[in-house]
Amino acid sequence: GNSVTQMEGPVTLSEEAFLTINCTYTATGYPSLFWYVQYPGEGLQLLLKATKADDKGSNKGFEATYRKETTSFHLEKGSVQVSDSAVYFCALDENTSGTYKYIFGTGTRLKVLA
Amino acid sequence: NAGVMQNPRHLVRRRGQEARLRCSPMKGHSHVYWYRQLPEEGLKFMVYLQKENIIDESGMPKERFSAEFPKEGPSILRIQQVVRGDSAAYFCASSPPKRSYGANVLTFGAGSRLTVL
Numbered sequence: 001g002n003s004v005t006q007m008e009g010p011v012t013l014s015e016e017a018f019l020t021i022n023c024t025y026t027a028t029g030y031p032s033l034f035w036y037v038q039y040p041g042e043g044l045q046l047l048l049k050a051t052k053a054d055d056k057g058s059n060k061g062f063e064a065t066y067r068k069e070t071t072s073f074h075l076e077k078g079s080v081q082v083s084d085s086a087v088y089f090c091a092l093d094e095n096t097s098g099t100y101k102y103i104f105g106t107g108t109r110l111k112v113l114a
Numbered sequence: 115n116a117g118v119m120q121n122p123r124h125l126v127r128r129r130g131q132e133a134r135l136r137c138s139p140m141k142g143h144s145h146v147y148w149y150r151q152l153p154e155e156g157l158k159f160m161v162y163l164q165k166e167n168i169i170d171e172s173g174m175p176k177e178r179f180s181a182e183f184p185k186e187g188p189s190i191l192r193i194q195q196v197v198r199g200d201s202a203a204y205f206c207a208s209s210p211p212k213r214s215y216g217a218n219v220l221t222f223g224a225g226s227r228l229t230v231l
Contacts, residue, residue, distance in 0.1 A: 034219075036222075042224055042225075043120075043223050043224040044205065044222040045222070046219055046220075046221075089156060089157070100145075100147060100162070100207075100209055100220055101159050101162065101170065102149075102157075102159065104156035104157040105156050106154075106155055106156040107155075107156050
């Protein structure tokens, strides 16, 4: 079946460091891909998305490119801030008719130190 | 322009009691989804509902769990005779009707955290 695999955390970085969180997927068809962020004590917020191969999603300095050849959707940010500390989830929508049965990765906790 | 509203935010129950979690979808959204997040894990799909209709409950445990989305009022996730393993965060999400193309984005609530003593 379809699945999403994320790098395990926690990831600890100093402020202004470069961030990469790896995400790979297995899916039949043409899924849409998402990154969601969960701040402490809160729900999930959509960070960015991409709907087809080679699309680049971007928001708040974060970027991810939909790579069909490597089945990846790695999250990157050039310079992290303390306020980026959160749990990041990669997810896919199978795009089959009828439901939004997203499949989530296990999440990667990011801690940014001042 | 309220988002997805869930309550209670925190719920404590003793083993054997019932838990009821409520979710009001975003204005204009007619579809509701429930997900469960166990400690240190990702979210797992439980059930998808439209008004008065369960569309997909393939992620629901076979016993003790039920969900509804009545014509009036919020969607309710009900857990009977709770056990310690039910302790988790339960997230509700909503969406407009699914489009025929393009990314389909769910809007999530802040979650209800159930603790079973």
